[in-house]
Amino acid sequence: MAKQLIDQAAATLPADKRVSVYQSTKATHEKRTKLLFDQFNDPDLLRQRAGEIKQHVIENLDTLLPAVEAKLKANGAQVHWASTGEAACEAVLRIMQAHGAKKMVKAKTMVSEEIELAHYLEKHGIEALETDLGEFIVQIDKDHPSHIVRPIIHKNRREIATSFEREGLGAYNDDPETITRRARQFLRHKYLEADVGLTGANFVSVESGRIVLVTNEGNSRFSLAAPKVHIALVGIEKLVPRDRDLGVLLNLLARSATAQQLTVYTEFISGPKGATQPDGPEEMHVIFVDNGRTEVLASDCREILRCIRCGACLNVCPVYRQASGHAYRSVYPGPVGAVLSPLLAGKKFPELADLPKASSLCGACNEVCPVNIPIPDLLLRLREKGKREGAPLASVGTPPMGAWALMASQPTAWKAALFGGKALNYLPTKLIPVPALRAWEEKRALPAWRGGEFRKWMKQRRKS
Numbered sequence: 001m002a003k004q005l006i007d008q009a010a011a012t013l014p015a016d017k018r019v020s021v022y023q024s025t026k027a028t029h030e031k032r033t034k035l036l037f038d039q040f041n042d043p044d045l046l047r048q049r050a051g052e053i054k055q056h057v058i059e060n061l062d063t064l065l066p067a068v069e070a071k072l073k074a075n076g077a078q079v080h081w082a083s084t085g086e087a088a089c090e091a092v093l094r095i096m097q098a099h100g101a102k103k104m105v106k107a108k109t110m111v112s113e114e115i116e117l118a119h120y121l122e123k124h125g126i127e128a129l130e131t132d133l134g135e136f137i138v139q140i141d142k143d144h145p146s147h148i149v150r151p152i153i154h155k156n157r158r159e160i161a162t163s164f165e166r167e168g169l170g171a172y173n174d175d176p177e178t179i180t181r182r183a184r185q186f187l188r189h190k191y192l193e194a195d196v197g198l199t200g201a202n203f204v205s206v207e208s209g210r211i212v213l214v215t216n217e218g219n220s221r222f223s224l225a226a227p228k229v230h231i232a233l234v235g236i237e238k239l240v241p242r243d244r245d246l247g248v249l250l251n252l253l254a255r256s257a258t259a260q261q262l263t264v265y266t267e268f269i270s271g272p273k274g275a276t277q278p279d280g281p282e283e284m285h286v287i288f289v290d291n292g293r294t295e296v297l298a299s300d301c302r303e304i305l306r307c308i309r310c311g312a313c314l315n316v317c318p319v320y321r322q323a324s325g326h327a328y329r330s331v332y333p334g335p336v337g338a339v340l341s342p343l344l345a346g347k348k349f350p351e352l353a354d355l356p357k358a359s360s361l362c363g364a365c366n367e368v369c370p371v372n373i374p375i376p377d378l379l380l381r382l383r384e385k386g387k388r389e390g391a392p393l394a395s396v397g398t399p400p401m402g403a404w405a406l407m408a409s410q411p412t413a414w415k416a417a418l419f420g421g422k423a424l425n426y427l428p429t430k431l432i433p434v435p436a437l438r439a440w441e442e443k444r445a446l447p448a449w450r451g452g453e454f455r456k457w458m459k460q461r462r463k464s
């Protein structure tokens with residue numbers, strides 16, 4: 001039986017990287033759980049509430065989007081709409097060209113990764129420099145992020161020190177403090193030289209038209225302070241109806257993403273610089289990006305649009321922990337990516353139709369999701385879509401079920417199989433005759449086979 005692409009990628013992941021991805025995601029997940037349950041009486045109720053807020057948003061985008069546009073304009077921002085990734089890139093380029101701008105500093109934004117903005121601008125002679133440390137390292141290495149929140153989870157400090165030496169940022173030194181100081185020194189004057197600062201938005205309040213940004217490095221603040229123009233690239237689903245909804249979402253986002261009570265910098269941007277303010281951008285542009293989201297909204301997987309990109313589902317996922325992010329072949333890895341990436345791919349869905357199968361359906365992602373997205377249900381719906389549409393990748397790695405169907409429909413064969421199953425308890429792993437079971441047993445200690453218990457229970461129940 002052919003292996004799924006994600007299994008093939010996982011098999012090539014060096015052991016040291018697998019260990020470091022595993023340990024780091026596990027530690028963050030455990031810290032997040034402790035923090036939530038120590039500090040809130042009922043974190044699940046909070047997740048439910050957050051899910052309802054975001055579900056309300058996606059059910060009412062038709063009225064909320066015009067309302068937030070009006071608020072943003074009243075605050076002095078200019079609003080643009082981009083139906084595709086190309087349209088969003090073109091909108092950014094137009095703004096840059098209108099100002100004769102050649103240099104941009106970028107804070108971390110997943111939408112810009114999604115639409116490959118930096119490559120697009122580079123082709124048009126514009127420098128778009130990443131200022132988030134992880135994204136900066138990804139950029140100088142011409143690599144891709146492998147985690148939504150921690151883009152360089154797959155790299156160690158020795159690799160980073162080598163990259164810095166290669167880029168002329170100082171002689172090899174893998175001390176983390178030296179690495180961050182060198183990045184800071186390099187980036188600091190870049191902020192002052194930049195014509196445009198680009199950010200994303202974690203949330204946009206419809207009530208006040210405020211854009212909310214959270215970072216731990218303060219780089220989005222620097223990206224906004226010096227350049228004359230601020231561009232915010234925002235997915236259309238990033239709205240919250242009221243300012244007070246942020247109390248729920250910001251509390252959950254920080255704890256779920258990095259196991260912090262609050263992210264170090266939480267910024268509320270209410271528009272361009274006012275007449276009495278000494279600093280800040282003179283112009284602010286907000287580009288709302290669709291890029292496939294309305295198709296997702298029309299699908300039976302629309303709940304995925306609640307996602308606030310915290311990465312908690314990646315940290316807890318047994319598949320992500322084994323395979324790491326690049327194995328998902330898309331900007332969004334892990335359980336959220338296994339749902340969102342094939343959906344956003346649109347007509348290219350068949351190219352990612354294997355991703356919904358990159359899950360054991362254990363349900364851990366659903367249990368940690370701060371907006372309570374039923375990810376396993378969505379994965380099953382997408383598996384069904386892949387099968388219905390005959391996507392070849394959707395059936396790679398699927399065990400042939402004919403033998404199972406035959407056994408399950410013949411009582412005698414079923415009884416024999418139950419008896420045979422018990423024999424497995426005494427068989428050494430290497431002698432198990434079914435390769436998939438053997439591979440499974442090699443990695444995990446399974447409980448002893450107790451087949452037939454249900455039938456015994458039924459018999460007794462009928463007698464009584």
Ligand code: SF4
Nearest residue numbers: 307308310311313369
């Ligand atoms: S699906 Fe949920 S847990 Fe995963 S990144 Fe999105 S909000 Fe976080």
